[in-house]
Amino acid sequence: MAKTLTYFAFLFFSTVAAAVGDGHTFSRNLSPESLDLKREKLSHLHFYFHDVITGPNPTVVRVAEAAVTNKSATLFGGVAVLDDPLTVGPEPSSKLVGRAQGMYAAASQKEFGLLMVMNFAFMEGKYNGSTLSVLGRNTIFSKVREMPIIGGSGVFRYARGYVEARTYSFNVKSGDAVVEYNVYAFHY
Ligand SMILES: *[C@@H]1O[C@H](CO)[C@@H](O)[C@H](O)[C@H]1NC(C)=O
Ligand SMILES: *[C@@H]1O[C@H](CO)[C@@H](O)[C@H](O)[C@H]1NC(C)=O
DSSP: OHHHHHHHHHHHHHHHHHHTSOSOOOOOOOOGGGGTOOOOEEEEEEEEEEEOOSSSSOSEEEEEOOTTTTTOTTOTTOEEEEEEEEESSSSTTSOEEEEEEEEEEEOOSSSOEEEEEEEEEEOSGGGTTOEEEEEEEEETTSSOEEEEEEEEEGGGTTOEEEEEEEEEEEOTTTOOEEEEEEEEEEEO
16 A cells, blocks of 8 residues: 555656656656667677786886885785787787776785776777776686676677686786686677
């Protein structure tokens, strides 16, 4: 009974709210077909991510640190911004298919554990101009790191899924790394 009353009160007030609008419509219901959302697809993408820290053209730059960062074995509190090339093969000269743009924060006191917030901005074929957004935890010395895909744009609108990151090569001296990515994304 109380529920029904609440429902009618809601209907009443939402009607009043609509009526007192100034002629502009704030919301409406749409059918998924009207946006051409018919069948959800699953795509698998595979590429290599190049993190270049040293040299004349670094793709990762440290932008912030806490007083503890320099003393921490895990660089806790450090923040870096990245704009890394994504290529079809593991060699840096391999065909460019996109870039990973975003940031890392060293968010673990006990191990190398990064919070990663980045967009994959693709340039290849029908994916050119489309993006996937990744937000996750990257324990860089683990064999496989899984991170969620939390959305996308262009052909990846409504995307959800996950990525698997595997270190392909890591230069202990420079910190430069090549990381293999497998992306599994549902989208329309
Ligand atoms: C950390 O070390 C770097 C390089 O030695 C130095 O430039 C920076 O000022 C230090 N930062 C802090 C917060 O102590
Ligand atoms: C991707 O799109 C941009 C902008 O429309 C265009 O300039 C560029 O040539 C395209 N790249 C490829 C590889 O299709």
